[in-house]
Amino acid sequence: xxxxxxxxxxxxxxxxxxxxxxxxxxxxxxxxxxxxxxxxxxxxxxxxxxxxxxxxxxxxxxxxxxxxxxxxxxxxxxxxxxxxxxxxxxxxxxxxxxxxxxxxxxxxxxxxxxxxxxxxxxxxxxxxxxxxxxxxxxxxxxxxxxxxxxxxxxxxxxxxxxxxxxxxxxxxxxxxxxxxxxxxxxxxxxxxxxxxxxxxxxxxxxxxxxxxxxxxxxxxxxxxxxxxxxxxxxxxxxxxxxxxxxxxxxxxxxxxxxxxxxxxxxxxxxxxxxxxxxxxxxxxxxxxxxxxxxxxxxxxxxxxxxxxxxxxxxxxxxxxxxxxxxxxxxxxxxxxxxxxxxxxxxxxxxxxxxxxxxxxxxxxxxxxxxxxxxxxxxxxxxxxxxxxxxxxxxxxxxxxxxxxxxxxxxxxxxxxxxxxxxxxxxxxxxxxxxxxxxxxxxxxxxxxxxxxxxxxxxxxxxxxxxxxxxxx
Amino acid sequence: xxxxxxxxxxxxxxxxxxxxxxxxxxxxxxxxxxxxxxxxxxxxxxxxxxxxxxxxxxxxxxxxxxxxxxxxxxxxxxxxxxxxxxxxxxxxxxxxxxxxxxxxxxxxxxxxxxxxxxxxxxxxxxxxxxxxxxxxxxxxxxxxxxxxxxxxxxxxxxxxxxxxxxxxxxxxxxxxxxxxxxxxxxxxxxxxxxxxxxxxxxxxxxxxxxxxxxxxxxxxxxxxxxxxxxxxxxxxxxxxxxxxxxxxxxxxxxxxxxxxxxxxxxxxxxxxxxxxxxxxxxxxxxxxxxxxxxxxxxxxxxxx
Numbered sequence: 150x151x152x153x154x155x156x157x158x159x160x161x162x163x164x165x166x167x168x169x170x171x172x173x174x175x176x177x178x179x180x181x182x183x184x185x186x187x188x189x190x191x192x193x194x195x196x197x198x199x200x201x202x203x204x205x206x207x208x209x210x211x212x213x214x215x216x217x218x219x220x221x222x223x224x225x226x227x228x229x230x231x232x233x234x235x236x237x238x239x240x241x242x243x244x245x246x247x248x249x250x251x252x253x254x255x256x257x258x259x260x261x262x263x264x265x266x267x268x269x270x271x272x273x274x275x276x277x278x279x280x281x282x283x284x285x286x287x288x289x290x291x292x293x294x295x296x297x298x299x300x301x302x303x304x305x306x307x308x309x310x311x312x313x314x315x316x317x318x319x320x321x322x323x324x325x326x327x328x329x330x331x332x333x334x335x336x337x338x339x340x341x342x343x344x345x346x347x348x349x350x351x352x353x354x355x356x357x358x359x360x361x362x363x364x365x366x367x368x369x370x371x372x373x374x375x376x377x378x379x380x381x382x383x384x385x386x387x388x389x390x391x392x393x394x395x396x397x398x399x400x401x402x403x404x405x406x407x408x409x410x411x412x413x414x415x416x417x418x419x420x421x422x423x424x425x426x427x428x429x430x431x432x433x434x435x436x437x438x439x440x441x442x443x444x445x446x447x448x449x450x451x452x453x454x455x456x457x458x459x460x461x462x463x464x465x466x467x468x469x470x471x472x473x474x475x476x477x478x479x480x481x482x483x484x485x486x487x488x489x490x491x492x493x494x495x496x497x498x499x500x501x502x503x504x505x506x507x508x509x510x511x512x513x514x515x516x517x518x519x520x521x522x523x524x525x526x527x528x529x530x531x532x533x534x535x536x537x538x539x540x541x542x543x544x545x546x547x548x549x550x551x552x553x554x555x556x557x558x559x560x561x562x563x564x565x566x567x568x569x570x571x572x573x574x575x576x577x578x579x580x581x582x583x584x585x586x587x588x589x590x591x592x593x594x595x596x597x598x599x600x601x602x603x604x605x606x607x608x609x610x611x612x613x614x615x616x617x618x619x620x621x
Numbered sequence: 622x623x624x625x626x627x628x629x630x631x632x633x634x635x636x637x638x639x640x641x642x643x644x645x646x647x648x649x650x651x652x653x654x655x656x657x658x659x660x661x662x663x664x665x666x667x668x669x670x671x672x673x674x675x676x677x678x679x680x681x682x683x684x685x686x687x688x689x690x691x692x693x694x695x696x697x698x699x700x701x702x703x704x705x706x707x708x709x710x711x712x713x714x715x716x717x718x719x720x721x722x723x724x725x726x727x728x729x730x731x732x733x734x735x736x737x738x739x740x741x742x743x744x745x746x747x748x749x750x751x752x753x754x755x756x757x758x759x760x761x762x763x764x765x766x767x768x769x770x771x772x773x774x775x776x777x778x779x780x781x782x783x784x785x786x787x788x789x790x791x792x793x794x795x796x797x798x799x800x801x802x803x804x805x806x807x808x809x810x811x812x813x814x815x816x817x818x819x820x821x822x823x824x825x826x827x828x829x830x831x832x833x834x835x836x837x838x839x840x841x842x843x844x845x846x847x848x849x850x851x852x853x854x855x856x857x858x859x860x861x862x863x864x865x866x867x868x869x870x871x872x873x874x875x876x877x878x879x880x881x882x883x884x885x886x887x888x889x890x891x892x893x894x895x896x897x898x899x900x901x902x903x904x905x906x907x908x909x910x911x912x913x914x915x916x917x918x919x920x921x922x923x924x925x
């Protein structure tokens with residue numbers, strides 16, 4: 150009898166539990182410690198997107214002509230049509246077993262995320278905002294609302310300054326990616342492009358606000374959280390045609406290959422809108438000798454509206470030098486950092502009235518529509534919440550929405566490969582801050598909405614003119 | 622003709638600050654044979670000292686900059702700049718007298734990095750408002766460009782400084798300083814206090830740098846960490862080499878010539894829509910190459 154019992158025990162041990170049973174159980178188990186960097190995502194590298202395609206956001210057209218959302222404020226949204234993407238918003242029944250193996254930055258009780266941004270360099274962004282507010286959303290979620298993120302009670306956000314240099318950005322992304330689940334690019338086109346390409350090679354999920362499409366189109370591990378500059382260029386031309394009808398228009402854009410698609414999109418938009426266009430002036434990057442020459446050129450040719458796409462420091466200096474020449478054009482533009490209040494702190498009064506598209510609304514809109522952000526700031530002892538904090542909040546919310554969709558599909562076992570696969574099938578990721586996002590396997594540029602901000606130097610803040618606009 | 626005048630005015634406006642920074646570089650080189658890559662930060666740090674005086678030592682947020690204290694701030698910055706120059710010499714340069722010029726150059730670069738990190742730490746990497754001594758400008762009839770009063774101030778300061786320095790090197794102390802640079806051992810045997818001479822040179826370079834920092838920040842009405850280094854130093858160095866690193870007049874002329882060259886390149890590239898990438902840089906190096914082929918010591922450069 151005893152022998153039989155021992156024999157049965159030996160058989161049980163030899164067979165063991167079947168693989169994956171603990172994961173397939175309700176809400177899955179957490180596979181702690183399995184953070185290998187095995188390469189399994191490449192199987193999903195599929196058809197490349199059309200280079201320079203203007204259709205984004207999961208197949209929906211990027212601008213729908215006139216739209217009811219074009220001039221509204223207060224959080225109305227429009228135009229984020231649901232495309233014919235597969236996957237929808239959640240799995241039909243129960244979690245699907247993840248097939249990925251890379252759990253970098255994921256432990257039993259913590260998810261580590263990462264962010265890089267230009268703090269030093271040509272963009273005058275205050276470092277204290279990143280230090281204080283990079284993880285504000287997650288702390289509020291876990292400490293105040295006591296919610297868990299995929300079963301974890303902690304979400305840590307690491308941060309590095311990329312010094313507005315692509316080489317430094319790649320180094321930062323390499324270091325951050327070694328210990329974080331995903332990396333977010335906070336700003337700086339060249340830096341985001343460089344990191345995006347690095348992340349592709351290292352199979353790290355990489356998110357950023359929309360910048361260039363050059364070098365990022367077709368990447369499987371990159372997701373744009375807002376319209377690219379090329380897409381926004383066409384929208385901007387519509388806006389100028391509607392609000393500055395009959396005015397002479399020109400553009401001043403940094404001469405970097407990563408802005409070539411932005412120029413192409415803008416000039417196509419200019420043609421489609423029938424604007425009275427002078428020319429596009431390109432200035433060398435990191436050069437400070439062009440301000441007066443360009444101002445003089447534009448003034449001599451009676452240009453009224455200038456689309457400016459440069460580093461914020463160059464914008465401030467150009468506006469200052471142009472004003473000194475008695476040239477005060479209406480500045481318009483796109484760009485993540487141009488619409489920050491920090492630009493007005495040192496740019497006013499020369500940049501007064503400048504109108505910019507932005508992936509996040511202004512602080513004035515946030516005060517009326519984002520009470521949780523201010524509650525979180527108060528809880529964290531932040532006495533001066535700013536628009537950069539709103540942007541970081543929106544970035545975090547986008548990630549949270551993705552994690553929620555992931556949890557509904559795969560449960561709590563978070564892997565990079567499955568995360569990437571899931572996000573590219575998601576439609577209508579709504580955060581109420583960043584534009585709605587919809588992705589397809591062939592397009593990771595997921596939005597067709599912008600917010601419109603106008604500089605008000607009397608209070609040194611951008612005012613929100615429109616939110617979630619898809620056309621003008 | 623109008624376009625030529627515009628290019629000249631823009632070029633001089635851009636080149637004036639370059640000349641001022643280049644003058645400091647040339648002074649240090651002529652007196653000590655060291656290429657000082659810390660010259661930019663020896664300019665920016667006193668500018669921040671002036672900023673502190675004008676804001677009442679308030680740094681956080683967006684403090685009010687009192688233009689009423691600008692002249693007091695100027696005096697503080699100049700004294701601070703002189704002391705800073707002497708300190709750099711005493712703590713770093715003097716300890717490297719027996720090393721190669723490359724090592725000294727690297728040491729000055731280390732000084733630049735040190736000061737930049739302090740600036741970023743103390744003042745954050747953001748733009749801060751900085752006033753000019755004189756606002757506004759005037760128009761020359763028939764030319765569609767404003768000549769800024771600020772540029773006139775820079776040119777007056779530049780002319781005065783260059784003339785003073787050029788005269789100084791004709792005086793016995795100036796000759797002694799040159800002797801210190803060329804043959805320190807022989808100069809010491811002749812009774813020249815070599816260490817004191819070098820400190821004097823670095824102190825004077827610090828004064829020049831401080832003035833350049835104040836006027837450089839005023840040009841854009843903004844001050845930020847590493848402003849002078851990142852915005853003016855390399856072009857200033859190029860201008861000083863163009864004019865002659867051993868000539869005070871040459872350093873001034875080189876900066877102005879460089880400013881005009883760059884303005885001309887920008888104007889041609891823009892007006893004719895040539896689309897040449899990096900046109901200003903291309904023009905700069907072409908001119909530099911041409912000058913150095915025929916005059917390796919620069920346009921006005923010569924040994925004492």
